[in-house]
Amino acid sequence: MIKAKQIVKKFESGTNVLFAVNHVDLIVPKGQFITITGRSGSGKSTLLYQLGLLDKPTSGDIELAGRDVINMSEDERTFYRLSKLGYVFQDYAILPSLTALENVLLPLLMLGLPDADARRMATDAMVRVGLEDKLINYPSQLSGGQQQRVAIARAIAHDPEILFADEPTANLDTETSDMILELFLKLHKEGQTIVMVTHEKDYAEKADRIIELADGKIVRDETLRRN
Numbered sequence: 069m070i071k072a073k074q075i076v077k078k079f080e081s082g083t084n085v086l087f088a089v090n091h092v093d094l095i096v097p098k099g100q101f102i103t104i105t106g107r108s109g110s111g112k113s114t115l116l117y118q119l120g121l122l123d124k125p126t127s128g129d130i131e132l133a134g135r136d137v138i139n140m141s142e143d144e145r146t147f148y149r150l151s152k153l154g155y156v157f158q159d160y161a162i163l164p165s166l167t168a169l170e171n172v173l174l175p176l177l178m179l180g181l182p183d184a185d186a187r188r189m190a191t192d193a194m195v196r197v198g199l200e201d202k203l204i205n206y207p208s209q210l211s212g213g214q215q216q217r218v219a220i221a222r223a224i225a226h227d228p229e230i231l232f233a234d235e236p237t238a239n240l241d242t243e244t245s246d247m248i249l250e251l252f253l254k255l256h257k258e259g260q261t262i263v264m265v266t267h268e269k270d271y272a273e274k275a276d277r278i279i280e281l282a283d284g285k286i287v288r289d290e291t292l293r294r295n
């Protein structure tokens with residue numbers, strides 16, 4: 069599902085050059101749940117952004133589901149991101165002026181799906197995250213954990229090839245974090261390929277495979293279970 073070769077992301081300021089991602093090779097089979105772990109500043113988010121097409125590497129090749137995504141035009145990349153990938157961030161990134169259902173619906177409508185299909189898919193996604201009774205609530209009426217579940221519903225509504233998550237539990241208390249992790253595990257059981265960044269060891273170890281970064285390099289790549 070993911071084939072990344074010699075990924076480099078370099079940040080330069082004045083005479084300083086920082087290799088945030090330093091020649092990373094990574095192959096992720098379809099259906100695998102991997103976690104990217106490591107200390108703060110080790111390059112986890114930067115690597116996730118390169119793999120998730122939220123940024124362009126300085127050099128290297130990336131194939132997602134058999135497609136060369138590096139040499140795509142900007143328009144193709146944007147459409148690919150919207151139609152084939154899903155993202156969950158630490159801060160939920162949902163819009164306060166829209167209801168929960170509208171937040172999930174919006175990207176589907178941006179994809180050009182007919183209204184009825186988009187509504188059905190958005191509602192299904194809200195059911196899958198266990199929020200079928202919160203469709204018309206606004207984010208301010210939801211707890212942090214519920215807001216993150218709305219964000220997850222939005223990320224999975226279009227049945228993405230890959231779900232990317234960057235520290236999805238970082239803002240949540242332990243009990244709520246456990247619930248969010250259980251939700252990722254459930255989606256994984258349903259076949260979802262997942263790449264999740266987390267600095268929490270307990271969560272990292274629930275995945276099929278752990279990648280650990282230090283100074284932008286993979287220093288550990290351990291398969292914990294095969295599916």
Ligand code: ADP
Binds near residue numbers: 079106111112115
């Ligand atoms: P992590 O997510 O593991 O905490 P990051 O991927 O955010 O680490 O950052 C890796 C390194 O790259 C850090 O040293 C960070 O300061 C640097 N970095 C990240 N983004 C930028 C940027 N846009 N410009 C300059 N340096 C950056």
Ligand code: MG
Binds near residue numbers: 112113114
């Ligand atoms: Mg980070």
